[in-house]
Amino acid sequence: xYGYTPNKEDYLKRLHRIEGQxxxxxxxxxxxxxxxxxxxxxxxxTKALRSVALGLLEDHLGHCVAQxxxxxxxxxxxxVREASEAITRLVKS
Amino acid sequence: xYGYTPNKEDYLKRLHRIEGQxxxxxxxxxxxxxxxxxxxxxxxxTKALRSVALGLLEDHLGHCVAQxxxxxxxxxxxxVREASEAITRLVKS
Amino acid sequence: xYGYTPNKEDYLKRLHRIEGQxxxxxxxxxxxxxxxxxxxxxxxxTKALRSVALGLLEDHLGHCVAQxxxxxxxxxxxxVREASEAITRLVKS
Amino acid sequence: xYGYTPNKEDYLKRLHRIEGQxxxxxxxxxxxxxxxxxxxxxxxxTKALRSVALGLLEDHLGHCVAQxxxxxxxxxxxxVREASEAITRLVKS
Numbered sequence: 001x002y003g004y005t006p007n008k009e010d011y012l013k014r015l016h017r018i019e020g021q022x023x024x025x026x027x028x029x030x031x032x033x034x035x036x037x038x039x040x041x042x043x044x045x046t047k048a049l050r051s052v053a054l055g056l057l058e059d060h061l062g063h064c065v066a067q068x069x070x071x072x073x074x075x076x077x078x079x080v081r082e083a084s085e086a087i088t089r090l091v092k093s
Numbered sequence: 094x095y096g097y098t099p100n101k102e103d104y105l106k107r108l109h110r111i112e113g114q115x116x117x118x119x120x121x122x123x124x125x126x127x128x129x130x131x132x133x134x135x136x137x138x139t140k141a142l143r144s145v146a147l148g149l150l151e152d153h154l155g156h157c158v159a160q161x162x163x164x165x166x167x168x169x170x171x172x173v174r175e176a177s178e179a180i181t182r183l184v185k186s
Numbered sequence: 187x188y189g190y191t192p193n194k195e196d197y198l199k200r201l202h203r204i205e206g207q208x209x210x211x212x213x214x215x216x217x218x219x220x221x222x223x224x225x226x227x228x229x230x231x232t233k234a235l236r237s238v239a240l241g242l243l244e245d246h247l248g249h250c251v252a253q254x255x256x257x258x259x260x261x262x263x264x265x266v267r268e269a270s271e272a273i274t275r276l277v278k279s
Numbered sequence: 280x281y282g283y284t285p286n287k288e289d290y291l292k293r294l295h296r297i298e299g300q301x302x303x304x305x306x307x308x309x310x311x312x313x314x315x316x317x318x319x320x321x322x323x324x325t326k327a328l329r330s331v332a333l334g335l336l337e338d339h340l341g342h343c344v345a346q347x348x349x350x351x352x353x354x355x356x357x358x359v360r361e362a363s364e365a366i367t368r369l370v371k372s
Contacts, residue, residue, distance in 0.1 A: 035153040184370055188313065190314055236325060276318065
């Protein structure tokens with residue numbers, strides 16, 4: 001059980017949609033579509049991925065804090081450090 | 094012929110790899126992998142998409158400028174506006 | 187007392203440096219410096235601001251989790267929602 | 280004369296406003312304001328800096344293309360490479 005478990009089906013649906021977007025991008029390149037139109041779709045796929053990441057992060061933080069309440073400080077500090085590193089990677093991606 | 098045409102095969106290869114990354118994400122969610130590990134992979138896929146976008150943009154600008162040299166100001170100004178809007182969408186995605 | 191309180195002096199020092207960077211940008215514009223060089227400095231200032239934000243966020247999450255351990259679920263859930271919204275704003279900025 | 284020269288006063292005004300935002304951030308830290316409120320203001324300042332960068336970039340591209348039309352290919356290709364690197368730095372900042 002993780003923070004995202006209750007929303008698993010929703011994340012899978014969103015990731016399937018993103019897979020479709022990426023396949024759509026391949027088709028656009030194959031069909032020699034106009035570069036700016038491809039870029040618009042790349043931005044849409046990137047936005048959708050970001051949104052999945054922000055959702056996972058929120059679910060994770062909620063789970064983290066719940067665990068911290070149950071298990072106390074040591075574990076919690078490590079979790080916070082780990083989440084912060086994930087946020088940094090996300091912001092820089 | 095667009096700016097990206099000479100690099101078409103390379104873009105297709107990269108987009109196939111990104112499709113694989115997104116499918117990998119689905120598998121991670123299905124297999125109940127640890128949230129932070131999923132986030133790391135989302136960041137990697139996002140980074141790969143960004144990199145495709147930056148490549149397409151550079152190819153497009155090169156093409157734009159070449160066209161401007163050939164066709165002159167009116168067309169060029171419109172192209173610059175269009176490219177700037179694409180950059181804004183990219184930065185905000 | 188907030189999460190960032192122990193690092194207050196460090197944040198002030200970094201914000202003073204960023205203020206200096208922004209004043210440097212004004213001077214570059216006044217002195218008609220080359221656009222690409224100005225853009226490089228804008229990116230540096232943006233990066234420094236992002237880094238302050240990521241630090242404040244990490245300090246805040248640590249503090250949050252500590253509070254959650256002490257005060258329990260209700261307060262904690264609200265804090266997580268609030269932090270997630272701040273992360274979303276940061277990612278989109 | 281660069282691409283941004285006609286909008287110089289506007290950029291200076293915006294950079295002065297951003298300097299004010301950064302000084303406001305210092306005051307918030309000094310006055311022990313709530314971390315999430317500081318983060319909201321950091322995001323606002325970051326957004327304002329991004330917007331300056333996007334404006335400078337659009338002005339620069341317009342100028343670039345105009346120069347390319349006048350001076351031809353060699354110079355233009357170098358300018359495009361330079362602009363693309365600036366966009367990459369901006370996206371990653």
